[in-house]
Amino acid sequence: MEVSLSQSTTTSPSAGVGFAVRVKNVSMDFGTGAPAVDGVSFDLEPGKFLTILGPSGSGKTTLLRMIAGFQKPTRGEITIGGKPVDAAPPHRRSIGMVFQRLALFPHMTAAENVAFPLKMRRFDPASVPARVKAFLDLVRLGGYGERRINELSGGQQQRVAIARALVFEPELLLLDEPLAALDRKLREEMQLEFRRIQHELGVTTINVTHDQREALVVSDDIIVMDGGRIQQHAKPVTMYREPGNPFVAGFLGVSSFVEGHAVPGGLSIGGRTLGGLPVGEITEGEPVRGAIRAEQIRIGPIDAPLADCDTRIAGVVRDVIFExxxxxxxxxxxxxxxxxxQIYHHDPAAFSLFEAGRPVAIGWRRNDLKIFRSASPTGRISGKPK
Structure with missing residues (x-):
């Protein structure tokens, strides 16, 4: 028996209702003062990969648990495939999950672990072996089915968990920091594997992580959360290049910040005007905060020209960190x-060009310094992903 892994099998249950997942004004209050999740709303189209990114305590895992149906929101509603998440008991929901703790059964083989959800859902026993083989092949574990979990590496165990979550072809795949326990090299390899598998199957996916690179690599859309609220919802390139507020600018990537007052064309600090691009409505003279990415700042000898820079200032190298x-x-x-x-320098031929204590010139293009209102709340950012 052959098992088809075509995209249509995974996207069709949700395709007819417009959105695979809808979260409407959802809050979770544990009675500790500030709510863990506060008025979160978003829509997710079928077949898309969404990452919810944020620091510890931002509310991202609580939000994922509510989407999974493990916790009931204090307010708001969540629908999957057009139906309330709690319309069916957990074992009957079409949701696959992979956790940081993989919860694989150590007394079972890899194939038996993958087969387990099929048996729980009463699939035809005759179809199970072929389906298990197909999904082990999908995660590149063909030939490993008879190995027990303790005979597999960490990355191989991760692949077994992915196959087990996908083998019954769920409407929705939920990932709760599943790569956090892996070393950096293996984690980066698995990020590419997640992307490949999700693209191959087309399964709607929500991933929770605090890893910025992971969010940028695997996602169609990213939501950044802090304080239980959505700070920004955008596509990865937009999120990185056009942060919606200072929190997003500081959390995603490496940015430097300058405090000053708004003036035409930028901000004023210490009698100098630094060229920059205002984000949102800013009134001349009000306190503002400028943010610029480390890779957008140019550096050169103190008396050298800096090509294409609208703004140039003198400085002194305080530290040099080899990465x-x-x-x-x-x-x-x-x-x-x-x-x-903080400035990134990528020229390996000039790695020892500027030692600590040396005077230098630094500069940037006006549009690269994003200027935000200092008093603006780090609350909801309106608008759909661009």
Whole structure:
């Protein structure tokens, strides 16, 4: 018996209702003061990969547990495939899950672990072996089915967990930091595997992580959360290049911040005007906060021109950090009360160009310095992903 792994089998249950997942004004209050999740709303289209990104305590895991139906929201509603998540008991919901703790059965083989949800859902016993083989092949574990869990590496165990979550072809796949326990190299390899498998199957996926690279690599859309609220919901490139507020700018990637007052064309600090691009409505003279990515700042000798830079300031190298494929310079800008800038330098031929204590010039293009209102709340950012 052959098992088809076509995209149509996984996306069709939700395709007829417009959205695979709808979360409407959902809150969770544990009675500890501030709600763990506060008024969260979003829609997820069938076949899309959404990552919910945020620091510890941001509410992302609580939100995922409510989507899974493990916790009932204090307010709001969640629908999957057009039906309330609690319309069916947990074992009858068309949801596959992979957790940080994989919860594989150590006394079973890899194939028996993958077959377990099929038996629980009363699949035809005659169809189970072929289906298990197909999904072990999908995760590149063909030939490993008879091995017990303790005979597999961490990455192989992760693949077994993925196959087990997908083998019954769920409407929705939920991932709760499943790669957090892996070492960096293996984690990055598995991120690419998640992307490949999700693209091959087309299964609607929600992933929760605090890993910024993972979110950028695997996702169609990203939601950044903090304080139980959505800070921004956007596509990865938009999220990175156009952060919606200072929290997103600081959490995703490496940014430097400058405090000042709004002036035409930028912000004023220490009698200097630094060119920048306002984000949102900003009134001249009000306190503002500028953010710029480490890779967007140019660095050069103190008397050298900096090509294409609208803004140029003098500075002194305070520290040089070797990161393998690049250097991270920490430069004290000689403006106001001295502001520290973090700057990536990718030229391996010039890795020892600027040592600590050396005067340098740094600069940037006006549109790269994003200027936000200092007093703006880090609350909801309106708008759909662009």
């Amino acid at each position: 393998g494929d690049r250097l991270l310079y920490v430069v004290r800008g000689e403006i106001g009360e001295s502001v520290e800038f």
